[in-house]
Amino acid sequence: MDKSKISYIWDNKLIECCDRLPAVLGRASMVHSLIVTYNLLDQIKVVRSKPASYQDLKLFHTETYIEHVKSFTDVDEDYMPTKKDEEYGFGYDCTPVSDMYDIISNIAGASITAAECLLRGIADVSINWCGGWHHAHKSKAEGFCYVNDIVIAIEKLRKKFSKVLYIDLDVHHGNGVQDAYDSNESVFTLSFHKYEPGFYPGTGAVTDISSKAQGYSCNFPLHASYCDKTFVHAFNNIIAEVYSYFKPDVIVVQCGADALSLDPHGGAGLTIKGYCTCVYKILQTKKPTLLLGGGGYNHANAAKLWTAITAHAADVTLDENIPEHTYWPEYGPGYTLKVEPLLAKDLNTTQYIEHITAIIKENLNKYLGEYRLSAVLPRKRKLDWGNNSKWNDSKNDDPENKTLETSDVYEFNE
Numbered sequence: 079m080d081k082s083k084i085s086y087i088w089d090n091k092l093i094e095c096c097d098r099l100p101a102v103l104g105r106a107s108m109v110h111s112l113i114v115t116y117n118l119l120d121q122i123k124v125v126r127s128k129p130a131s132y133q134d135l136k137l138f139h140t141e142t143y144i145e146h147v148k149s150f151t152d153v154d155e156d157y158m159p160t161k162k163d164e165e166y167g168f169g170y171d172c173t174p175v176s177d178m179y180d181i182i183s184n185i186a187g188a189s190i191t192a193a194e195c196l197l198r199g200i201a202d203v204s205i206n207w208c209g210g211w212h213h214a215h216k217s218k219a220e221g222f223c224y225v226n227d228i229v230i231a232i233e234k235l236r237k238k239f240s241k242v243l244y245i246d247l248d249v250h251h252g253n254g255v256q257d258a259y260d261s262n263e264s265v266f267t268l269s270f271h272k273y274e275p276g277f278y279p280g281t282g283a284v285t286d287i288s289s290k291a292q293g294y295s296c297n298f299p300l301h302a303s304y305c306d307k308t309f310v311h312a313f314n315n316i317i318a319e320v321y322s323y324f325k326p327d328v329i330v331v332q333c334g335a336d337a338l339s340l341d342p343h344g345g346a347g348l349t350i351k352g353y354c355t356c357v358y359k360i361l362q363t364k365k366p367t368l369l370l371g372g373g374g375y376n377h378a379n380a381a382k383l384w385t386a387i388t389a390h391a392a393d394v395t396l397d398e399n400i401p402e403h404t405y406w407p408e409y410g411p412g413y414t415l416k417v418e419p420l421l422a423k424d425l426n427t428t429q430y431i432e433h434i435t436a437i438i439k440e441n442l443n444k445y446l447g448e449y450r451l452s453a454v455l456p457r458k459r460k461l462d463w464g465n466n467s468k469w470n471d472s473k474n475d476d477p478e479n480k481t482l483e484t485s486d487v488y489e490f491n492e
């Protein structure tokens with residue numbers, strides 16, 4: 079991957095806004111800080127984020143919803159949601175916060191800026207770790223998601239790219255994005271997630287294939303505690319087929335970090351290796367790719383994962399020992415990039431994975447035409463997953479004091 083063709087979307091205001099999301103308070107700063115600490119921004123293009131306009135938000139959300147978001151300007155800590163708030167999803171898991179319009183326009187704007195980098199050809203891979211809010215609906219906040227920046231970014235991408243493959247690696251089903259494209263054959267949604275009785279959002283069974291554009295949604299439901307081996311097996315079983323049947327022009331990946339082991343809202347058991355194996359395989363297609371964040375409620379682990387993926391995209395090896403910086407104490411007791419696998423038993427059997435795979439392949443064949451698998455994706459390439467000896471020593475020239483100079487940041491001219 080050409081390092082200069084990777085863009086990382088950033089702006090102080092964006093980080094500030096994302097830090098204020100109640101479910102992930104302060105996470106954005108921690109993620110950005112780790113990426114800066116590892117000097118990764120020297121290796122990639124930093125592109126300044128711009129807030130989304132009202133018109134941009136309307137690419138997906140209804141005017142009445144946006145207007146309601148606008149009404150939250152000054153919200154007290156003891157604010158009691160009204161009936162109308164609840165109609166729009168504000169209450170239980172989407173607590174209203176002050177200046178919410180500012181938050182949603184900045185987050186959506188960052189994903190739009192990321193999409194712009196692909197549209198203008200200034201990047202092959204574009205990264206917004208502040209985005210990936212896949213549960214938000216047209217007129218409703220849901221599951222910690224106040225704006226569906228993904229759908230808005232996809233709508234922008236569709237101006238140039240006619241076929242968009244959306245891949246969702248979050249532990250929760252990507253329901254908001256799937257529903258948005260229920261009747262659209264230009265966007266194929268593929269979600270891998272935990273699917274258990276009572277687990278949010280409760281959708282995403284293998285039989286869930288879209289009601290109108292049938293076959294253009296694909297779901298790989300997994301039982302609790304899925305580990306790297308299961309996840310990569312499921313992914314490898316179907317990704318080449320999905321790719322060659324659908325033939326995307328651009329790929330959008332939601333890299334929600336809550337399938338990492340010990341996430342407080344997760345219940346899966348992935349490590350960084352599991353995620354990176356899949357992301358690496360996606361990047362090998364060399365299609366323009368948008369990488370987004372999402373869930374991830376163990377902030378230290380989310381920061382480790384997204385830093386590792388950024389490094390992976392830029393083909394940089396990282397020192398496994400996390401360099402000292404402001405958030406360093408939060409990476410204890412190990413202070414390394416490692417996320418330990420789950421000790422609980424993986425409830426998925428090989429037979430189960432093969433059974434789901436068979437159903438998915440049958441659907442692809444049935445709804446997306448003739449079987450036409452070609453060798454689009456290189457099947458085997460030996461990957462190095464960082465034995466200690468293989469990790470480079472980091473050149474830590476006091477990154478904590480490092481700030482982004484204006485001259486380092488690329489800005490779009492209108």
Ligand SMILES: [Zn+2]
Nearest residue numbers: 248250336373
């Ligand atoms: Zn999630």
